[in-house]
Amino acid sequence: MTNSLLIKAQNARKASRELVKFTSAAKNMALKYIAEELDCKRDLIKEKNKTDIKNAVEKGMSKALIDRLELNDSRIDGMIKVLNDVVTLKDPVGEIIGMDTQPNGLKIGQMRMPLGVVAIIFESRPNVCIEVAALTIKSSNGAILKGGSDAIHSNICITGLIQNGLEKAGLPRNAVGIIESTDRESVKELLKLKEYIDVVIPRGGLNLIRFVEENSVIPVIRHDQGICHTYIDEFANTEMAIKVAYNAKVQRPGVCNAMETLLVHEKIAKEVLPLLKAEYDKVKLELRGCDKTCSLLPGIKKATEEDWATEYLDLVLSVKIVGSVDEAIEHINTYGSHHSDAIISDNYNRGMQFINEVDSAACYINASTRFTDGNEFGLGAEMGISNQKLHVRGPMGLRELTSAKYIIFGNGQVRQ
Amino acid sequence: MTNSLLIKAQNARKASRELVKFTSAAKNMALKYIAEELDCKRDLIKEKNKTDIKNAVEKGMSKALIDRLELNDSRIDGMIKVLNDVVTLKDPVGEIIGMDTQPNGLKIGQMRMPLGVVAIIFESRPNVCIEVAALTIKSSNGAILKGGSDAIHSNICITGLIQNGLEKAGLPRNAVGIIESTDRESVKELLKLKEYIDVVIPRGGLNLIRFVEENSVIPVIRHDQGICHTYIDEFANTEMAIKVAYNAKVQRPGVCNAMETLLVHEKIAKEVLPLLKAEYDKVKLELRGCDKTCSLLPGIKKATEEDWATEYLDLVLSVKIVGSVDEAIEHINTYGSHHSDAIISDNYNRGMQFINEVDSAACYINASTRFTDGNEFGLGAEMGISNQKLHVRGPMGLRELTSAKYIIFGNGQVRQ
Numbered sequence: 001m002t003n004s005l006l007i008k009a010q011n012a013r014k015a016s017r018e019l020v021k022f023t024s025a026a027k028n029m030a031l032k033y034i035a036e037e038l039d040c041k042r043d044l045i046k047e048k049n050k051t052d053i054k055n056a057v058e059k060g061m062s063k064a065l066i067d068r069l070e071l072n073d074s075r076i077d078g079m080i081k082v083l084n085d086v087v088t089l090k091d092p093v094g095e096i097i098g099m100d101t102q103p104n105g106l107k108i109g110q111m112r113m114p115l116g117v118v119a120i121i122f123e124s125r126p127n128v129c130i131e132v133a134a135l136t137i138k139s140s141n142g143a144i145l146k147g148g149s150d151a152i153h154s155n156i157c158i159t160g161l162i163q164n165g166l167e168k169a170g171l172p173r174n175a176v177g178i179i180e181s182t183d184r185e186s187v188k189e190l191l192k193l194k195e196y197i198d199v200v201i202p203r204g205g206l207n208l209i210r211f212v213e214e215n216s217v218i219p220v221i222r223h224d225q226g227i228c229h230t231y232i233d234e235f236a237n238t239e240m241a242i243k244v245a246y247n248a249k250v251q252r253p254g255v256c257n258a259m260e261t262l263l264v265h266e267k268i269a270k271e272v273l274p275l276l277k278a279e280y281d282k283v284k285l286e287l288r289g290c291d292k293t294c295s296l297l298p299g300i301k302k303a304t305e306e307d308w309a310t311e312y313l314d315l316v317l318s319v320k321i322v323g324s325v326d327e328a329i330e331h332i333n334t335y336g337s338h339h340s341d342a343i344i345s346d347n348y349n350r351g352m353q354f355i356n357e358v359d360s361a362a363c364y365i366n367a368s369t370r371f372t373d374g375n376e377f378g379l380g381a382e383m384g385i386s387n388q389k390l391h392v393r394g395p396m397g398l399r400e401l402t403s404a405k406y407i408i409f410g411n412g413q414v415r416q
Numbered sequence: 417m418t419n420s421l422l423i424k425a426q427n428a429r430k431a432s433r434e435l436v437k438f439t440s441a442a443k444n445m446a447l448k449y450i451a452e453e454l455d456c457k458r459d460l461i462k463e464k465n466k467t468d469i470k471n472a473v474e475k476g477m478s479k480a481l482i483d484r485l486e487l488n489d490s491r492i493d494g495m496i497k498v499l500n501d502v503v504t505l506k507d508p509v510g511e512i513i514g515m516d517t518q519p520n521g522l523k524i525g526q527m528r529m530p531l532g533v534v535a536i537i538f539e540s541r542p543n544v545c546i547e548v549a550a551l552t553i554k555s556s557n558g559a560i561l562k563g564g565s566d567a568i569h570s571n572i573c574i575t576g577l578i579q580n581g582l583e584k585a586g587l588p589r590n591a592v593g594i595i596e597s598t599d600r601e602s603v604k605e606l607l608k609l610k611e612y613i614d615v616v617i618p619r620g621g622l623n624l625i626r627f628v629e630e631n632s633v634i635p636v637i638r639h640d641q642g643i644c645h646t647y648i649d650e651f652a653n654t655e656m657a658i659k660v661a662y663n664a665k666v667q668r669p670g671v672c673n674a675m676e677t678l679l680v681h682e683k684i685a686k687e688v689l690p691l692l693k694a695e696y697d698k699v700k701l702e703l704r705g706c707d708k709t710c711s712l713l714p715g716i717k718k719a720t721e722e723d724w725a726t727e728y729l730d731l732v733l734s735v736k737i738v739g740s741v742d743e744a745i746e747h748i749n750t751y752g753s754h755h756s757d758a759i760i761s762d763n764y765n766r767g768m769q770f771i772n773e774v775d776s777a778a779c780y781i782n783a784s785t786r787f788t789d790g791n792e793f794g795l796g797a798e799m800g801i802s803n804q805k806l807h808v809r810g811p812m813g814l815r816e817l818t819s820a821k822y823i824i825f826g827n828g829q830v831r832q
Contacts, residue, residue: 017749020773020775100794102792102794113805116775198804198805198806213633214633217629220635240828243830244829247831248830251830252831355527357436362821363824365824365825366826366829367824367825367830371522371829378524388635389529389532389614389615390614390635390806390807391807403805403806403807405776405778405810406778406788406793408779409782410780410781411656411783412660412782412783413782414659414784414786415668
């Protein structure tokens with residue numbers, strides 16, 4: 001065990017116990033001081049970031065990845081905005097969720113409390129440091145950041161500024177810590193420290209998520225891939241179906257809530273698919289169809305079994321013609337990733353069946369899956385989008401960084 | 417991978433998707449049919465149970481453990497009562513927890529849905545099969561039971577009766593399955609089947625829990641030991657303090673919500689400790705004290721560092737005199753198991769500080785920790801008592817066998 005790792009985890013635990021004692025006003029003050037630090041130290045941030053960029057260029061990293069790394073003034077403004085936005089959000093800590101009086105006179109209720117210490121293991125984007133810190137500080141959680149080697153200079157610099165802001169507001173510096181070593185071994189060690197860390201959140205590619213799941217003895221919140229579906233029912237409004245299916249795929253194809261597979265009822269396929277293809281053709285989208293789709297839209301590629309379980313994150317779409325809403329639901333529950341799925345239908349029963357039986361974090365009737373997002377759902381900023389079922393499904397915001405403990409007010413009750 | 421294990425997990429997944437479609441009335445009918453099966457097949461149950469008892473005797477198992485194994489008429493009545501009790505509980509599935517309309521007209525809400533497939537790995541008591549089946553069926557979850565070798569004949573018999581009851585009510589038999597092999601290797605294999613199992617709940621000793629935590633890639637709900645505290649504040653009502661501290665320890669010392677360490681403010685120790693000792697002496701309770709306690713109560717054993725972190729589950733109690741409520745809270749958060757802890761005080765601020773800062777699933781003012789229990793908290797039957805912070809803290813009842821997915825009603829909204 002790296003000694004510094006253990007000490008950082010212990011410090012985070014200690015700081016998290018302190019954080020519970022601060023009011024929302026004090027925590028907001030810390031967020032404002034951090035925003036101020038970012039604003040005043042722009043040059044320092046950009047200088048440290050340049051070292052990361054230089055290393056990335058030397059390593060021959062792709063342009064897209066280098067772009068994700070870069071911290072320019074507009075990105076720094078973005079981080080400041082995140083902090084200010086979180087200031088305006090309601091603090092979930094201490095919220096009492098109902099309280100009943102039992103027959104013996106005990107008043108028993110539940111109160112939201114922070115999870116404790118949250119470790120976030122992430123790749124690339126250094127702005128994640130600020131997104132995480134804003135949410136964990138506001139919800140009185142300690143945080144341990146473990147970023148990738150690509151952004152290490154930027155991450156360390158930003159975390160230092162976060163700690164300065166905390167200190168200025170009188171909060172413990174160690175409420176946000178960073179692991180400076182960047183190898184997988186230190187992640188492995190971190191994942192054993194269950195006495196000091198309550199939850200681990202991996203944010204990154206599938207490899208990282210699998211690695212964390214397999215090595216953690218600490219509970220993990222999985223923010224996995226999004227294999228999202230839109231099902232166009234036979235009772236769909238054709239115009240709406242085309243508009244929504246186009247938006248779900250094309251508006252931003254590289255994100256987890258974008259559609260990857262289109263399912264179409266056989267009774268409406270002939271009408272809707274050629275029209276949709278004409279729209280998709282305009283953006284040079286590649287279609288991969290089932291046999292029936294291929295015979296309806298000659299010239300398109302045939303989908304393989306693998307396609308149904310692939311998150312393209314690109315202008316590629318698999319299309320399947322189904323005989324019933326049951327077949328559509330079965331397909332989604334089998335091949336999907338329990339993220340976001342939509343039905344387009346004007347039939348009440350079909351819509352309700354879809355909502356009840358699709359086993360996904362977000363089930364839509366007549367809207368684009370692209371809305372699955374903390375801001376769009378009215379939660380504000382988010383830690384990510386969970387597609388596991390324990391604790392949180394969908395966007396993980398401030399409230400989901402807490403859980404409820406029981407509080408019991410008695411006047412001397414004893415058990416008989 | 418044992419083929420039968422994989423098939424059982426797949427069957428449970430398939431059955432769980434079916435279960436979502438049944439009404440509460442249908443699920444209640446299944447519970448009643450299961451109760452009927454138990455009642456009619458008493459002789460069969462007792463016969464199978466005798467084989468387990470015989471093997472246990474031959475293996476030289478302790479009397480206490482053999483007692484836990486035994487299924488007599490009164491225990492069978494108890495299982496029938498559990499089923500009937502769960503019939504009366506409110507079905508949490510489908511509950512809609514608020515729904516707001518967003519500025520773009522989308523109606524976004526959250527709806528409780530089953531976790532999916534729950535695997536329960538347990539030791540000894542065969543009645544666990546019924547407790548688990550009643551709760552998982554009622555909450556539309558599939559269940560996979562994996563009991564210990566000691567009760568295997570009883571467990572298989574009871575699970576068969578459960579499946580008969582399910583079938584009679586028209587529900588899928590495979591909604592409750594049992595793993596017949598009893599070795600740890602098959603547990604290890606089970607813990608990898610994350611495609612088919614959503615949550616693992618170990619119920620048993622620390623060894624079992626550690627084994628599951630270390631080998632599972634599936635989320636685990638930990639029902640760990642209870643190192644519970646009572647803190648007698650300087651502003652405590654002495655009579656109440658003695659009554660509650662006696663009850664918390666003595667009423668049933670072998671359970672997880674019984675007190676293991678007593679903390680006493682130094683300003684009240686001289687008054688309260690000798691009186692309490694006199695009570696404890698009547699039941700031959702062994703006290704182990706800190707230095708100050710030992711000089712106040714001559715003749716008692718000295719507590720070691722290990723004592724503060726020990727769950728005795730017996731008539732043994734460690735006692736520490738503290739200088740402040742802060743010291744008491746620090747001790748509880750350091751040595752406790754985040755289960756149930758109580759303050760006895762008539763001072764408002766002390767009580768509120770304790771409630772806010774003690775990091776436990778159940779925080780009490782002026783009551784015995786022995787109340788931490790699904791029935792006492794008004795939840796009805798429980799799967800166990802969680803002392804992790806993710807998803808559920810404290811008793812895990814029907815509601816905690818669900819989580820909330822987002823449901824979104826639109827009329828053609830697309831993301832800009």
